[in-house]
Amino acid sequence: MPTSTYLSNPGVQVNSISLTDQCTSATVTNTAEALESTAFGGTSRVYVAGLFNQEITMDLYMSYAASETYATLAALVGTTTTVKVSNTVAGLTAPSPTEPCFTLTGCYLEALPVINATMGELSTISITFKGGVLTTAVA
Amino acid sequence: MKYTIVSDKVGTVGAEFVPGAGTNIEALLLHGFIKSDEVPSDSPAPKSAKNKAQRKKD
Numbered sequence: 001m002p003t004s005t006y007l008s009n010p011g012v013q014v015n016s017i018s019l020t021d022q023c024t025s026a027t028v029t030n031t032a033e034a035l036e037s038t039a040f041g042g043t044s045r046v047y048v049a050g051l052f053n054q055e056i057t058m059d060l061y062m063s064y065a066a067s068e069t070y071a072t073l074a075a076l077v078g079t080t081t082t083v084k085v086s087n088t089v090a091g092l093t094a095p096s097p098t099e100p101c102f103t104l105t106g107c108y109l110e111a112l113p114v115i116n117a118t119m120g121e122l123s124t125i126s127i128t129f130k131g132g133v134l135t136t137a138v139a
Numbered sequence: 140m141k142y143t144i145v146s147d148k149v150g151t152v153g154a155e156f157v158p159g160a161g162t163n164i165e166a167l168l169l170h171g172f173i174k175s176d177e178v179p180s181d182s183p184a185p186k187s188a189k190n191k192a193q194r195k196k197d
Contacts, residue, residue: 015162015163015166015167016149016150016156016158016159016162016167016172017146017148017149017167017172018148018149019148066146066170066171067146067147067148067170067171067172068148071170071171071172072148072166072170072172074170075163075165075166075169075170076163076166079163079166080161080163081161081162081163081166082159082160082161082162105160105161106160106161107161132161
């Protein structure tokens with residue numbers, strides 16, 4: 001089957017705090033930077049892997065209530081933390097091959113939009129955690 | 140040092156919080172998600188060193 005459909009299943013945890021009920025989108029990207037190694041005599045570009053450079057981006061509803069989005073993220077700007085994302089909430093604590101848990105340890109939050117106000121709309125923010133070490137747990 | 144969960148966003152309220160690798164404890168404490176079980180010391184704060192008494196001027 002070629003597709004995965006996400007309805008209410010995925011789980012998101014930032015610095016051990018569940019933000020599943022505020023999150024509408026999460027993307028975990030595992031990148032191995034491409035270093036060009038093409039040399040004379042070659043007819044096509046050739047690359048080798050450089051440093052890994054991980055990233056997690058997520059869209060969240062902004063809430064200033066206690067224990068919600070702002071309280072979770074405000075103190076993390078300019079620091080490193082751990083972020084977990086799984087395709088199910090259960091996968092965060094009990095990962096399995098069909099519910100892998102992607103954990104980015106030591107990732108850096110560079111920026112936090114502290115307010116994003118538009119008339120007649122629920123406030124949302126997009127944040128990106130950069131760097132760190134990505135591990136995938138399947139058991 | 141032990142920590143106790145205060146917010147259900149972190150886990151079961153009242154349970155011990157065991158920080159995983161990379162967890163930013165200061166952020167959790169700052170916004171009241173967890174609390175530290177460290178008991179403040181009963182011993183009084185150390186007094187500052189006394190300066191030599193100044194000579195009274197006549």
